[in-house]
Structures are given as C-alpha cells and as structure tokens.
Amino acid sequence: MSATGRRWAVRLLWTALAVPVSAVLTGMAFGVVYGASLTPVGWRNPMVLGFGALVLAGVLGGLAFALYDFRGDTRGWVIPVRETAVAACVAATMLVCWLALKDQALHERGxxxxxxxxxxxxxxxxxxxxxxxxxxxxxxxxxxxxxxxxxxxxxxxxxxxxxxxxxxxxxxGPPPATPEWMWDLSAVIAAVQALFTASLAFSAARERERWARRTG
Known part of the structure; x- marks a missing residue:
C-alpha cells in the first residue's frame, strides 16, 4: 500500500472508531437521566444533578482531549464549533430523554x-x-x-x-400518549452527534500526520 493509501486508511479508521465512541457518550447521557428518573425526587435532588454533571463533564473533557482538532493557525482564540456541537447534542439528548421518560411513565401509570x-x-x-x-x-x-x-x-x-x-x-392535562416521536428525535440527535464526532476524529487524524511530519 502506498503512503497516501496508508494515510487514508488511518483517517478512515479514526473516523469509524469515533462512531462507537459517540454511541457510548449518548448511552452515558441516557444512563444518567434514567438513573435520576428512578430516584424518588428525580432531578430535584442536587446530589443526583451534581453527580450527573461531573460524569458528563469528565466524559466530554476526555472526548475533547482525544479528538480535539488542533488547528494549524493558533493565532487568536477560535471557538471549538464541533466540540461545542457535541456537548450541545449530549445536553439535548438528556433533555429529550428526560421528557420522553416522564411522558412514558405518565402514559403507562399516570x-x-x-x-x-x-x-x-x-x-x-x-x-x-x-x-x-x-x-x-x-x-x-x-x-x-x-x-x-x-x-x-x-x-x-x-x-x-x-x-x-x-x-x-x-x-x-390527561395522561399523554406514547412519546414515540421523542425517541425518534433522540435518535436523530444521536446521529448528528456521531457525525460531528466522526468529523473531529478525521481532523485529529490529519493533524496527527502533520505533527508526525514536523517532528519526524
């Protein structure tokens, strides 16, 4: 395989690995919400909120550290758009899942x-x-x-x-209907999050090549 082919193989591998990473992140966001929903006071418990915030902050920090797009032009401050988008997707997933779990519970036993x-x-x-x-x-x-x-x-x-x-x-109001559209919406958010994460991984792989050329 040529040098160009190897570079593209590595880039595609990093991009592919980012998808399950994003899925794990979505699963953790849902797990925090589901765990909070099982407590008697739900989100009203500040300890549950604090623990969930710490877990997600750690996960997002690790994701940004592993996949951050270190741009070649470091002059001035640049807003990390894709990283912010991933964090926004996680927050949106938590909100939608919380509303869906609430409507599902009220539909079943309300x-x-x-x-x-x-x-x-x-x-x-x-x-x-x-x-x-x-x-x-x-x-x-x-x-x-x-x-x-x-x-x-x-x-x-x-x-x-x-x-x-x-x-x-x-x-x-009366007991709500099954919140199927909310689960569909959470799946769409997860797909968008995976696209942003894959884009970060691809950029990180390219920057790794530049770093190897500079230090090689």
Whole structure:
C-alpha cells in the first residue's frame, strides 16, 4: 500500500472508531437521566444533578482531549464549533430523554385527577421564573403539587395527571400518549452527534500526520 493509501486508511479508521465512541457518550447521557428518573425526587435532588454533571463533564473533557482538532493557525482564540456541537447534542439528548421518560411513565401509570387551584406562589426554582399554581384534589382536597400558573386563577378547576409513584410532578392535562416521536428525535440527535464526532476524529487524524511530519 502506498503512503497516501496508508494515510487514508488511518483517517478512515479514526473516523469509524469515533462512531462507537459517540454511541457510548449518548448511552452515558441516557444512563444518567434514567438513573435520576428512578430516584424518588428525580432531578430535584442536587446530589443526583451534581453527580450527573461531573460524569458528563469528565466524559466530554476526555472526548475533547482525544479528538480535539488542533488547528494549524493558533493565532487568536477560535471557538471549538464541533466540540461545542457535541456537548450541545449530549445536553439535548438528556433533555429529550428526560421528557420522553416522564411522558412514558405518565402514559403507562399516570392517573387523571380533577384538581382545583388553591393558591398562586412565585416560583422558587433556580431556573424557573414566574408564578406557580398550587393544586389540590377537587374531591378530597389533598395537595397534588404545582404547575406553571399561566392564566390560571385561584379557584379554577382543571384536569391533571399524577404519577402514583411520585417520581414525576403533576402534569396539566390527561395522561399523554406514547412519546414515540421523542425517541425518534433522540435518535436523530444521536446521529448528528456521531457525525460531528466522526468529523473531529478525521481532523485529529490529519493533524496527527502533520505533527508526525514536523517532528519526524
């Protein structure tokens, strides 16, 4: 095999190996979300959030270290677009999987309850803004939880879905349908992530060749 053929073989090998690396990254993102969904308080537990953030930060750091595209022109600061895109895909995968798991759980075991708004309170969430509506069971006056108030007022009645296991908060409306489109969306995000990761691997292989020529 000629020198050119060997170079392209190495480039293609690096590109091919990046695909399972990306799949592992997606699997870890889903695993963190799934593990959090099994806890009684889910994402509301700061220890679960902190552990998940540390795991993903370590994985993304290792991926960037292994596949980073060290560009020849290092003058000035360049935004690592592809690396940022991979991180964004991981974050999007976690969000979509969380929403899909929630809808799937509420679809399978959610119970429709007639609720009444008993109070309106400012949101206390770190990332939330606005007002929450405090809900109670309209028949038994048992507190159900809170949802975004929107245009609701005290005394309004509405149908909500509750999770008997308490792993997910109350959701406005009847039990949702099977979230098949969300799983399809997560697969599309995983494919886009794999393309960016493969592009990083190909660039890393080419830079490795340049580095070998400079030091050889």
């Amino acid at each position: 119970r429709a309850v007639r609720a009444v708004v008993t109070d309106l309170r400012p949101s206390t969430g770190v990332y939330d803004a606005g007002t929450n509506a405090v809900l109670a069971d309209a028949a038994h006056h048992r507190r159900l939880g809170v949802i975004g108030a929107g245009h609701l007022a005290v005394g309004d009645r509405l149908t909500v879905t509750v999770d008997p296991r308490g792993r997910y908060g109350v959701s406005a």
